[in-house]
Amino acid sequence: MLRSLERGRLGAAIGHNERTAAGWFVDRLAGRVMLLEGLPRILAAILAGAVAALALPPLDFPAAAFIAFPVLVWLLDGVGARRSLAATLLADFLVGWLFGFGYFVAGLWWLGSAMLVNAAAFAVFIPFAVLGLPAILAVYYGLATMLARRFWPDSAFRILVLAAAFALMEWLRSFVLTGFPWNEIGVLAAPTPLLMQVVSLIGVHGLTLAAVIVFAAPAVIGDRHGRMPVLAIAGLLVAADLGYGYHRLATHPTTFVDGVELSVVQANIAQSDKFDEEAAQRIFSRQIAVTEKGREARAKPAASESPASAKVVAVEPQGRTLIVWPESSLPFVLTERPEAVARLADMIQPGETLIAGAPRVEPTASGGERLYNSVLVVDDNGEIVDARDKVHLVPFGEFLPLERYLSRLGIMNLSEMPGGFSAGTERSAVELAGAPAFLPLICYEAIFPADIAASLGGARPGFIVNDTNDGWFGETPGPYQHLRLAELSAVAVGLPLVRAANTGISVVTDPFGREIDALALGATGTIESRLPAAAAPTPYSRLRNLPFFVLLAATFIVGVSIWLFVSRQTD
Template sequence: MQGLANRIMLLWGFRRALVAILAGAVGVLALPPLGFFAALFVSFTILTWLMDGNAGDEYGGVWGRLRADFATGWLFGLGYFVAGLWWLGNALLVDAEGFAWAIPFAVLGLPAVLAIYYGLATAAAGLLWSEGWGRLAALAAAFGLAEWLRSVLLTGFPWNAIGYGAMPIPVMMQSAHVIGLFGVTLLAVLVFAAPALLGSPGSRRTGIVIACLIGLLHIGYGAYRLEAAPDVKGDAVAVRLVQPDIDQSKKLDDKERASIFEEHLALSSAPPADGKPEPKIIVWPETSIPFILTQNPDALTRIADVLKPGQILIAGAVRSEDMLPGTPPRYYNSIYVIDDDGQIVAASDKVHLVPFGEYVPFEDVLDDYGIANVSEMPGGYSSGNTRSLLKLPDGMTFYPLICYEIIFPGEMQDAAGVADALLNVTNDAWFGDTPGPYQHFLQARVRAVELGMPLIRAANNGISALVDPYGRVVAGLGSGKRGFIDTSFTRSSEITSDDLIRRYAFWTLLAISITIATLSRVSFVSNKN
């Protein structure tokens, strides 16, 4: 192992860059749909040895070392994000005539920007680099902080955070309930980089033992929590999740609007599957109503005709809001709650919009260059000022999250204790049969685990499912399948957790890791001198 480590450390030029890119790309195998978490052991072991090679170059000085460390992390991140996000180009092919030109920016440009976070992480870790397992603590702290920053800066985009690679199945998700995504990420990097110690001279025992203990605690706690999961008591609520699997190009065709609407109604009015009870709640996916509902009273009447007494429809729709005379209306990506009389009884607007997908940043400037949003709405969408809880007539409350809002842990810190379930409506048809919908679904499941709340998820195409508070799929409909799911969930808030605890846990782990790395660095410099 030490011979392999030496060969990687001594790589130079093009070969070194290629190995860094490939190391990042290999790590994507840990993400859905494969979920081969062991791939990240390869990625972070190689990254650690590459960093060791930078530390051995004493001719460049401090700035030269910083540049080398940043370049190593940036190349690693480029490989990781290109391999993990290439499917974004599929969304631009839906309207290829208008947006195919932007595919290189989506497939290479965005990963190049996101890779800066990993470059900054390795540069920061390099400042505290030493021998032994102290350098692993530095790398773990730097990546944990970088992933947190990636979730909050420039509207945030924490898609495929490293921690998800350590949570492919429910037994490996439960740690997120206590320390959150970023706490899992920090510890995961520490564990995944541990094999690098086998290629280092001197004592390796401490770091290997610590990594093994963390891994065993991660899995052991998950097994304990699943085994100790209480039987949820209360009345089960029957729900139907509609997944129409409508091609995105069809959704953009004005001539298809009526047929799309009728297709949703047909799936909603079908008899229950396998003798299950009539659903009390029917959920349609994001932007499932293909026109401005408030401008089509006949559509509300049609919905009322389909709904049985006492049934509720929750549907994604575009909401318009008239502005001052002479100015265009504002459009919102919204969710409506509609009762059996065809009355809209609750609504919620999307707060966290997708840049260049639903709105264009600095639109006044970029519009001159012909850069428009990918959505079909003229002028794009406006964001809601606040997130409104969806309160149903029977008193049940859902916490609404539209599309990728569910990937942000910080978006739902006030959900626990105020809602009976998370509700996520999405339209992953933009991405076709690619890893994107599977990655999205994993991140949604982890949110359910973090909060200890059931998740109700309806997708046009992607993965529609009911997920329990432990990340287990109670019932689901896979990608590319048309139909509906009749299932039920129980209202319960007994196991919800406080987001403040998870945040304190992350910052505590970060402080401990930095302290260990600093002490190791001081000892390393003293011994060297």
């Protein structure tokens, strides 16, 4: 009986729009989705989330989101009142949770490949990586739909409420339980530099807010109340995004720092080799060999140069060359290998500086040692002149949460080190001789733009160095997604990105996300490039998430105001 009454209410709500064929078609489609029950309804929610993931790198197909989010809206429209508030809240939650589960499984399935690097020890955890983590992350989307449904007006303005709820939960996902903002919805709307520029104003969370409105807009084409204002808002958001992106790129051509060259090394070493102690020297030698081959290519005269001019050698180096090695490129503690220090001193030529990812050991007051995942700076005398430790460690990858309890169950971190890495205390820029200072970001530290902006106090660095090792994930979407998130962070704060990845994707971009040069996933070689100059500090780098909170509050207030107005009209 209850379902029959609900069908009648839905039928009256969707009606028929006789003004346009598009409105009539959307009405019919919305009605079918709204009235789904049981297993078809569950599958529709999961599949809608999976379809949204098609907009992620490397496919970069944003049109998929224009299918996924309208289906989500219609599924929420079809959730009727239950016999109790708890049952109603659960029904609202489940729609978002199922959508999120489909989205995160389709977008993060590649995490299971990390368990296959040492399959004997970790293959048993593949179900948790592929299904368990998405199930946890989907809770945020379930909370978003549950919150949105508490203020769900019977008008097109409901997508503003939905956008505000999703943006709020994505913000929470960026820091709760150490944070994991991987593949935030805003990423779906930024496949090119043209569409990335707005993050310099409102950040990725602000882009999420706008993206949900735009992606969900087709759901309201058949609505009778509020359709035109909401579609106008969505159209204005698209026009503003495109217009600002075009203006920013057109008025800010790429410029370079005089006298500073880059040599970004991608040695393409299999992750499984890094667990073989006997392979350490071979890995070290390969890094040096690829570096020296890049130097030879850099020294080779251009076709327009005469052989005579190519033989002229300056007595003093003309500028500075920064050699950038990826995360864990030194497979041992450098200070414990004097022969390796001597070999680096031979490799680094006058006018060169090496920036390399490596483990670092520090003694403790109790006589023990702490191990850090670090970036070392080695000058042309072969001396370690500075270092920075990774602050934001990867749970289960570099350290084991609740280790005291989980270790008893035979669970350990993927780095297979008792105790794992220790976290650094602060993130700050590194000063260089003959070159601008840089901000080191190790691995997934590059996906937290708010943290990056917070570390830019004082003297502003000239560029970001993102040392990473995506070799854990093979040739899957993971490295492409990681690169996109790092690019968005760099655009948000207006700094060039110099990214060295063990197996790829290594890249040099200007502060607007335009690629200067790159090495493909699985390639071996070096990027020989000039260093792009930094942009002026962006609004996001100064204000961080403040503009986002203002937009979030405004969107929520408008949506709730409409809900209150409609509620009073129907009372």
